[in-house]
Every structure is written in C-alpha cells, then in structure tokens.
Amino acid sequence: MAPTRLVVLISGSGSNLQAIIDACERGKINGHIAAVISNKADAYGLRRAKQAGIATKVLSHKDFDSREAYDAQLMNVIDSFMPNLVVLAGFMRILTPSLVQKYVGKMLNIHPSLLPKYQGLNTHQRAIDAKDNVHGVSVHFVTEELDGGPVILQAQIPVLKDDTAETLAKRVHEQEHVIYPLVVKWFSEHRLTMEADYAVLDKKQLPAHGAHYPQ
Secondary structure: OOOEEEEEEEOOOOHHHHHHHHHHHOOOOOEEEEEEEEOOOOOHHHHHHHHOOOEEEEOOHHHOOOHHHHHHHHHHHHHHOOOOEEEEOOOOOOOOHHHHHHOOOOEEEEEOOOOOOOOOOOHHHHHHHOOOOEEEEEEEEOOOOOOOOOEEEEEEEEOOOOOOHHHHHHHHHHHHHHHHHHHHHHHHOOOEEEOOOOEEEOOEEOOOOOEEEOO
C-alpha cells in the first residue's frame, strides 16, 4: 500500500501538526507530510515542520486582493506537492467553494466542539455559558458549510464546575492530539471515505456524530 502524501495547512502553533508528525515518524500513519503551508510567516508550526525536515511554504493572504485570488494560488501550491490528503490544522481561513470542491473527500478539519454544536469560534466559552455537562472535539470532512461536513470521530470530556475557557481548551487539546492522528491513520489505510453527506469507516456508514473515541 503506497504511503499517503499529506499537505498540512496551519496558521498558528501547530500542536496538531506536531501530533501528526510524531505519528508519521513512529509509523502509526502509513504516510508522510510532503509540505506544511501557512498563511502567516510567524506561525510556530513552520518551525516544527523545519525541525522535522518537512518542506514549508508561506502564502500570505495579505498579498491578494480577494479570497478567490488567494485560494486559486493556494490550490496551485497544494497541487505542487501532489497530496492524497489535505489536513487543516488550525488554518484560520474560510475556504472558497471552488477550493473545497477540488479536495472534497480528501480534506479534513478538526473543530473544538461536539459538532453540530458550536460551529465557528469561542466554542469553549459557549459550552460553559450553556451549562453543558460534556464538551469535546470533532474531526470531520470539509464541505462548503463552515464546520458542517460529515463528522468522522468525536472525543468527549466532562465540563467541570470550576472550568474556564482556558482549562477546558487545554483538556480538549489533549484529545485533539489523539484523535486527529487516528483519523489520518484510517485514511492512510484506505479505511475511511466520504460519501454524499456522511463518512464511511470500514465500509460502514458512520452516524451523524461520527464514531466515539475511545471506541
């Protein structure tokens, strides 16, 4: 089985990128990261990539007049590395429909909530304000709906009485670093695909909320 070529898109620290780098280096993922692309030159994740010997590319959105122009060039850069899978790991850009459609079924994102709850930003504070007992994180395929593509895997954590958005985020991050490499592993083993509006794992349709970790 040929190794899966990954391109990872980041905007910040790249902690999920690091988790995927580590999983590739340990042989848990049947693949390797061909490149890391960032829209911000000072993203710490670029340093993580360079330390791992991974090619990096900065494509600043400030150099383009429109979202469409930026995404058109971003597609060219992504394609130059010939990926089988595009991984969004804290890439803080809303993608245009043309880019999403190009990589449909081959683009993953991680979102810090139990989707479909709390699409968008400030998810941890929103969970606290709603007095939720549980919160968590979801890995999903990317579609044109923001944080709305088919969910693949979720991990839940309890919301504690004295939780702040910061303490909740820290525990969610710990789960992110477990489940994101796991989903990439499934994809690399050709066990995971996307159908019209749902994810399929081991030839079985996953429920709307995806699988649960631990399974």
